[in-house]
Amino acid sequence: MSQIDPENHRDFFAQFLDDYYAESDEHLTLVRRGLLLLENQLNEPGVPRTLLDELFRSFHTLKGISGMVGLVEAEQLSHHMESYLRLLQLGEVPLSSEGVEVLIAGTTMLEKVIAARRNDESIPRINEVLTRLEAFETASPLVERSVDDQVVQTAGTVEAKDDQSRQWRFVFTPSVALSEEGTNVNKVRSRLLEVGEILRSTPMVEKQGEISFEFVVATTAGASIFDTWALGNLSYAPLAEEVRTSEYPTALAATPETTEPSKASLPASATAMLASAGVVRVDLERLDDLMRMIGDLVSSRSRLEENLKNARLRMPTDDWRRLQETSSAMARQLHNLREGVIRVRLVQIGEIFERMRFVVRDLARESSKQVRLEISGEETEIDKFLVERMMDPLLHLVRNAVSHGVETPDERRAQNKPPAGLLSLSARTSGESILIEIADDGRGIDVDRVKGDAVAKGLIAAHALFDSEALLEILCAPGFSTRLKADRESGRGVGMDVVAKAVTELGGRLSLSTTPNQGTSFLIELPLTLAIAEALIATVGGQRFAIPQSAVREVIEVQPATVKVLENNEIISYRDSVLPLVRLARLFDLGEKRDGPFHVFVIGSGQNALGIAVDRIVGQREIVVRGIGDPLVQVPGIAGATELGDEQVVLILDVGGVRRLAEA
Amino acid sequence: MLESTETNSEPFILLELAGTTYGVRSRFVQQMEMIEKITSVPNAAPSVEGVVLARGQVIPAVNLRVRFGFERIPFDLRSRLVVIKNGKRTIGLIVDTAREFINLSLGAIEPPPDAIRGLSGKYLEGIATIDGRIILVLNLDEVIELDTQINEDGAGVIA
Numbered sequence: 001m002s003q004i005d006p007e008n009h010r011d012f013f014a015q016f017l018d019d020y021y022a023e024s025d026e027h028l029t030l031v032r033r034g035l036l037l038l039e040n041q042l043n044e045p046g047v048p049r050t051l052l053d054e055l056f057r058s059f060h061t062l063k064g065i066s067g068m069v070g071l072v073e074a075e076q077l078s079h080h081m082e083s084y085l086r087l088l089q090l091g092e093v094p095l096s097s098e099g100v101e102v103l104i105a106g107t108t109m110l111e112k113v114i115a116a117r118r119n120d121e122s123i124p125r126i127n128e129v130l131t132r133l134e135a136f137e138t139a140s141p142l143v144e145r146s147v148d149d150q151v152v153q154t155a156g157t158v159e160a161k162d163d164q165s166r167q168w169r170f171v172f173t174p175s176v177a178l179s180e181e182g183t184n185v186n187k188v189r190s191r192l193l194e195v196g197e198i199l200r201s202t203p204m205v206e207k208q209g210e211i212s213f214e215f216v217v218a219t220t221a222g223a224s225i226f227d228t229w230a231l232g233n234l235s236y237a238p239l240a241e242e243v244r245t246s247e248y249p250t251a252l253a254a255t256p257e258t259t260e261p262s263k264a265s266l267p268a269s270a271t272a273m274l275a276s277a278g279v280v281r282v283d284l285e286r287l288d289d290l291m292r293m294i295g296d297l298v299s300s301r302s303r304l305e306e307n308l309k310n311a312r313l314r315m316p317t318d319d320w321r322r323l324q325e326t327s328s329a330m331a332r333q334l335h336n337l338r339e340g341v342i343r344v345r346l347v348q349i350g351e352i353f354e355r356m357r358f359v360v361r362d363l364a365r366e367s368s369k370q371v372r373l374e375i376s377g378e379e380t381e382i383d384k385f386l387v388e389r390m391m392d393p394l395l396h397l398v399r400n401a402v403s404h405g406v407e408t409p410d411e412r413r414a415q416n417k418p419p420a421g422l423l424s425l426s427a428r429t430s431g432e433s434i435l436i437e438i439a440d441d442g443r444g445i446d447v448d449r450v451k452g453d454a455v456a457k458g459l460i461a462a463h464a465l466f467d468s469e470a471l472l473e474i475l476c477a478p479g480f481s482t483r484l485k486a487d488r489e490s491g492r493g494v495g496m497d498v499v500a501k502a503v504t505e506l507g508g509r510l511s512l513s514t515t516p517n518q519g520t521s522f523l524i525e526l527p528l529t530l531a532i533a534e535a536l537i538a539t540v541g542g543q544r545f546a547i548p549q550s551a552v553r554e555v556i557e558v559q560p561a562t563v564k565v566l567e568n569n570e571i572i573s574y575r576d577s578v579l580p581l582v583r584l585a586r587l588f589d590l591g592e593k594r595d596g597p598f599h600v601f602v603i604g605s606g607q608n609a610l611g612i613a614v615d616r617i618v619g620q621r622e623i624v625v626r627g628i629g630d631p632l633v634q635v636p637g638i639a640g641a642t643e644l645g646d647e648q649v650v651l652i653l654d655v656g657g658v659r660r661l662a663e664a
Numbered sequence: 665m666l667e668s669t670e671t672n673s674e675p676f677i678l679l680e681l682a683g684t685t686y687g688v689r690s691r692f693v694q695q696m697e698m699i700e701k702i703t704s705v706p707n708a709a710p711s712v713e714g715v716v717l718a719r720g721q722v723i724p725a726v727n728l729r730v731r732f733g734f735e736r737i738p739f740d741l742r743s744r745l746v747v748i749k750n751g752k753r754t755i756g757l758i759v760d761t762a763r764e765f766i767n768l769s770l771g772a773i774e775p776p777p778d779a780i781r782g783l784s785g786k787y788l789e790g791i792a793t794i795d796g797r798i799i800l801v802l803n804l805d806e807v808i809e810l811d812t813q814i815n816e817d818g819a820g821v822i823a
Contacts, residue, residue: 242803511752543704588706630753632724632808635707641715643721649703649715 016174020069020367021283024114027058029351031107032358034058039100046528047088047095055103056085063109068185070203072618073113073126080133081106087137104134108362112407113611121273138528165196165218167239168226173212178232185213191229234544284384294338295612295624299643301330306440346383349427350378352391356398356425356631363402370409370420371402380427386526387508390436393499397438397522398423400496405442417441417519426520433508439521445514450474469606476500508548511635535623535652536601537644538614541590544650545614546623546642547601551607551655554602560595572611574602582662584653603655610659623653637661673772678799679683679746679757682734683789686769687792694718694754695745696762699725700741709718717754718747725756726818731807732787740748750804773801 014204018654036053041047059082061631067076081103087093109129116123172188195493196219203213216239226236304327312320353375365369383388406421422441427434447466454460454474476496503510527533534549556574563570563581572579581600586590593615600611623642628634639654677686677696688823695718702725711730715722725745731734742761747754773790789803 011716351798451723456741540772592707626722627724628715630724630755630757632712632726633705633708633722639702643717645699647700649717651705 011317017069018283019186020065021114021118023065024062024074025070027062028107028111029115029354031055033354035100035104035107036357036361038095038103039097042095042097042100049089052085052089055167056089059085063162065419066114068189068201068203069117071113071151073123074110074117076130077106077110077113077133080137081110081128083137084133093136099136102129102136106133106357108358121362133472161456166218167199167237168196168240169210170215170217170218170226170234170236171217172235173233175233181232183232186432188213188234189215192217192219193217197296236605276450278529284345287341287384290339290341291345294334294341295626297334298338298624301327302332303645303646305319319437342383343381345383346381347384347387348378349380349382349387350375352387352394353378353425353427355391356394359395359398360402360423363399364645367403368408369402369406370421371406372422374424375420375426376424377427378657380429380434382526384428385433389502389506390524390526392436393434393502393524394425396495396499399424401440401520402436403443403476404442405440407443411443434526436492436524436526437521438524439519441519444513444516444518445475445520446472447471447514467606468512468514469605471511471514472500472610475512477512504520532625533625535621535642536617536619537619537650538584538599538617540584540588541592542589544644544648545584546616546650546652547612548639551603552601553605555570556602556611556612558600558601558613559597572600574609574611577609579609581611581613582658583613584658585613585615587658587661603659610662612653612655612658623650623652665681665711669690673767673769676768676801677746677762678766679728679744679759679802681728681732681759685797685799687766688746689800690765692750692804694749697745697746697747697756698741699743699758709777713758716745718754718756721754723747723754723756725758725807727758728807729758729760745822746790748804748808750808753808755808766794768799768801776800791819 027623034051037051038047038055041051053114059078063075063078063082066072066078070234083105084099088095088099091518093099101558106129109124109126112124113126115121120596122544140270170188170192172185174183174185178184189198189201192215196217198215198217199217223236226234267547296549308320308324308327315323357373357375360373361369363369401423406423407415407417409419412421424437424439426437426439429435450461450471451466453475455462458469459474459477460466476567499511503524503526506526508524511523511525512520513523514520535546536549536552537546538545558572559579563572570583571578572581579602583592584590597611598615599617600613601609603616621644623644626643628638628641637654638650638651639657641649642652644650675690677690677693679686679688679753702714702716705724707714708714708724711727713725713727717723723735727733727736737760739758744762745756746759746762747756757769764777772794774792776788776791789801792799792801805807
């Protein structure tokens, strides 16, 4: 296999890693949910067996897939947690709050290890957590007897499995050619799982930089079975006896990954649901491709519409009308097609809400506060792309709410509030938007102090009107923190400025309301879709620009005579107040229009209102938003590009960027 | 003269720029087009004429004359946009013309002499002489690199 192109090989392995991250994410989500349920069960008599089974299965899978990508730390952590869960399953040790605690610590570390690998950072040290985990396992070492017990309990039949099964060593070397035929590591792995149990899987790097995978499998099947598989590049041999006493206990024989007929009666687990045949895991990039193709179709149809308009006078009316009807029908169908693809991209937001439970629990414990987390609208569907980008901002807002918003139980009692603070996460759709709200019933933001700090830092004038929009702007100013000393929560990760940036980059809005001693609520409003937007089309110096409709409050026509010049600034009167003007022609160094009325579109409100002057607004239409990917043409003030049916690129304004350019 | 054989030669596309012939490996060239409908991008580097639509993708159009420190001339019917794909980036290069296609023996490419390292030498991978004709082989990595705008008067415009 030395003809493998090293570049393709790297891509191949990267793809394989992506699958690993996706699968480990799914299992970590299950584990987090399971552990919180387990914690709630602590004071109840009897731990539900199905819960332990599911956790066990998730850790078992995490161990296996981590081994396949050679992430030893993740493999070890999962292995130890799996072993402890096995003891709990067998009832050999009782469930204790310390035990749940150590499982949570282990899972948190596991997440960090996987995230570190994903971000190419150094893997955190796991020794301390491992030692804690080991302390729980050594209470009662695994004994061979327990295997039979397990078989009896889950399957109802006693089968002397170990007597008949043999261990085999399989080596599979993937290649691009094989992968194109559909033979890849995952396929090999699932084939092996069909006949037995994978005790160990390890990636090996060979001399020419090729990667192969070694699987040690316990199975009752013989070589005659493997022979029929015809999976290229798969070799196997019986394993020598001494390897049996590997560090991985063979007592794991009766796991859900064995698929003997008698095991089919296992309760359907969440894990099984994730892997069920009716669900396809699709690479987001492929959906993006589809979206792009639909975008092209939308562009072609606008071209058709344009041509139809031009042909109107030169065609018999009946013919023209029929064509026009067909074109309209196509527009509707395209709309439906787009909706269909968008639906495929949607995931439930509950997944990230669930993660917050974990965060809230840890933070509350560290800060000796009590927090009750209420989640609603978790079934609200949101674009997968948005979910990934909303994770950090949400995390920050939740941390802020717990560390700065919610008071200590004593403080709360003094205010006649219940000792436990309420943090609510909710999501809902409203028209073309998704609304995500993070609200607490804590002390509220000290508006006077924020204003004082902002005035002291010269960010605003002392007499400036300070409404909630201005407050938010100050909080989101880069580097502004209401705490003199950044504490642990706000000092790491992202700040409010990053939250605001993430939201605006996604075409959304962030707003805030706060009441002293009643709490603070942040509202994130995101567009349901990203690819297509309503826009105003403006001309400046002969060049067209698209302005996202959502950013524009109003369009006004201005007579040059009404513009007043104040030092270097131009202003016009607007709604009993004044509106500063920014001329796009000057900002972008385009030819300036000399005389006659011009159009101004207003962005922001109150103190933040700004008028952006263009030559004319020439229309309003649906545009396909295309990214500008190359750094050579990523410039401030431009968010992307579109095309309006004549093959000419039209730039899309980044309204926030234009404001920053103007203020710079 | 070295004989070029199947195995050690590679097809190149020849570009003309200010009277000089440059060569680009044709495997990097996605397509060649007439110059039309460039949208200028505010505050971009001087060599960036703007953006164009190529196969549904919005890509930068770089004026190679300006990039290499030559005088800017108006586009005409011979001007070409050569769309190259190098790694993950796709970029259009505007050249005076591009019409020829040759197989170049890799052995015929020699490193650029020190004497031309200064000006556009940085953008060169090597020089080949075929039948007395000099072909400068472009180093595309350098040509599209942001930090190497040594010849542009607006160097440093891009943050």
